[in-house]
Amino acid sequence: MAIDQVHDLQYVYRKLLHSMSRPGTISSITEPVNRMDYSIPCSEALLLTAMALLDGEVTFHIVSDEHQELIEKISEYTSAKYASIHEADFVIVLREDKEQEIRHALEQCKVGSLIDPQQSSTWLIESSVLENDGEIVLKGPGIQSEVSLQTGFPVTLWQARNQRTNEFPMGIDLIFIDQASQIACVPRTTAIAHKEVG
Amino acid sequence: MKANTHFAFFDEGSKKEIRRATLKAVAIPGYQVPFASREMPIARGWGTGGLQLTLSLIGQTDVLKVIDQGSDESVNAVSIKKLVQDTTGVQLTECTEEADIIQSRHRIPECSLTKEQILVLQVPIPEPLRAIEEREYMTKRMHAEDDYSGAWLMLFEQIMKFGKTATTADHPVSVHDRYVMAPSPIPRFDNPKMDHSEALILLGAGREKKIYAVPPYTSVKSLAFEDYPFTVESFEGAHCHLCGAVDVFLDELIDHEKGATIYQCNDSAYCIEQLNKQEKVEVESTYA
Numbered sequence: 001m002a003i004d005q006v007h008d009l010q011y012v013y014r015k016l017l018h019s020m021s022r023p024g025t026i027s028s029i030t031e032p033v034n035r036m037d038y039s040i041p042c043s044e045a046l047l048l049t050a051m052a053l054l055d056g057e058v059t060f061h062i063v064s065d066e067h068q069e070l071i072e073k074i075s076e077y078t079s080a081k082y083a084s085i086h087e088a089d090f091v092i093v094l095r096e097d098k099e100q101e102i103r104h105a106l107e108q109c110k111v112g113s114l115i116d117p118q119q120s121s122t123w124l125i126e127s128s129v130l131e132n133d134g135e136i137v138l139k140g141p142g143i144q145s146e147v148s149l150q151t152g153f154p155v156t157l158w159q160a161r162n163q164r165t166n167e168f169p170m171g172i173d174l175i176f177i178d179q180a181s182q183i184a185c186v187p188r189t190t191a192i193a194h195k196e197v198g
Numbered sequence: 199m200k201a202n203t204h205f206a207f208f209d210e211g212s213k214k215e216i217r218r219a220t221l222k223a224v225a226i227p228g229y230q231v232p233f234a235s236r237e238m239p240i241a242r243g244w245g246t247g248g249l250q251l252t253l254s255l256i257g258q259t260d261v262l263k264v265i266d267q268g269s270d271e272s273v274n275a276v277s278i279k280k281l282v283q284d285t286t287g288v289q290l291t292e293c294t295e296e297a298d299i300i301q302s303r304h305r306i307p308e309c310s311l312t313k314e315q316i317l318v319l320q321v322p323i324p325e326p327l328r329a330i331e332e333r334e335y336m337t338k339r340m341h342a343e344d345d346y347s348g349a350w351l352m353l354f355e356q357i358m359k360f361g362k363t364a365t366t367a368d369h370p371v372s373v374h375d376r377y378v379m380a381p382s383p384i385p386r387f388d389n390p391k392m393d394h395s396e397a398l399i400l401l402g403a404g405r406e407k408k409i410y411a412v413p414p415y416t417s418v419k420s421l422a423f424e425d426y427p428f429t430v431e432s433f434e435g436a437h438c439h440l441c442g443a444v445d446v447f448l449d450e451l452i453d454h455e456k457g458a459t460i461y462q463c464n465d466s467a468y469c470i471e472q473l474n475k476q477e478k479v480e481v482e483s484t485y486a
Contacts, residue, residue, distance in 0.1 A: 006205050010257045013217050017255070021224045021398045021413040022313075053221075055214050114342035118222040118231045141227050141374050141416035168376065173225045187225035189374065189413075 061088030128152030228373030246404025248320035311397035
């Protein structure tokens, strides 16, 4: 059965908004994802999130260059256009993408300008299972004191992300999507600290 | 003729565009994100920004409350409520606690909001620097450069002229210690409610085509000088003549029979709730 373009996408948007306004808060979009039956080379939760946000007015980029089929599918489902990493409004990262490639993309993607900080890229990242205990501690607007989050995103990539967000209001906003159809967001305002090992 | 409108009035493309702008607004607290404000069946400047936010947010299971200067029953609130309900079929409420989305013109409800709720504020002039600089081109640059001397000067001049800051409503605030923001024309009394609010606050200006936001638990400081601290409207010694409430925002009215000044809760839903509580206690104590 297909998803409902009106109500399911509204449902996903509200979950996204909830998680974006409360960084680190994990929301589940399992309900509409269970109704999806698409054959695509990415998780259905990622496609559903893309469908909630993308349309013909925006562009997207897929980090790995081995995904011609996925580019076509996303274009077909959302009408969004594919663009280079320098121009893309949305950047999509898949589980199997190499750390090197992701870091390169983090360095190249658009972060907006001081005058128009909204002209920045939003990242949709397939992650390992999201949990509220683990590697990083988040602080900032939307968080009462602090919240910990596990995403499977390696330290070096967080460092690259911190590099691109250290000149607030410029920066990038990350949306993590796991295999269990859960989402968590880390907007540019969030300060990341790594838990001490040992 | 009654048109058969799409769910929540908008086409899906319009909703998506507003949604993308809203997410950006949440990620950049206090920054006014431009959006392609749509033509609405009510006039611009009558809450179209708030209405567009509400329509982009609302789902079938949501419960909606709309207030206009504290009242659930004034024309602006009623017409917006009707439009949303006619196009979505959602449940309406006057009780603040029951609502998932609260759209408001110029007030923040008296009872504190929860993390499950979203407050949508209607904004006539989103630019706090507009009184100082008419050109959008320039105000955008001032925000970029963190140059808020104009806003400070405005307050300073008021102190010079009147001996105090004379903003009646829409007293500018600094969000997350970065952007100076117009909190919409809420009384100063409501400014502190924005600071570290549990609920997400979204602000929409339809005529000016801007969406901005204050995420929960975000610092919102009203601009003030050390020697002239920020103060809210004082209702010392006054209480609501209907429910007796103190520590709420009161409207000043004239009792036409006695010619005396009386006060009444501005938030009508809060007032009715207090009256119902009192009546319940009264009934229980009389008949129990």
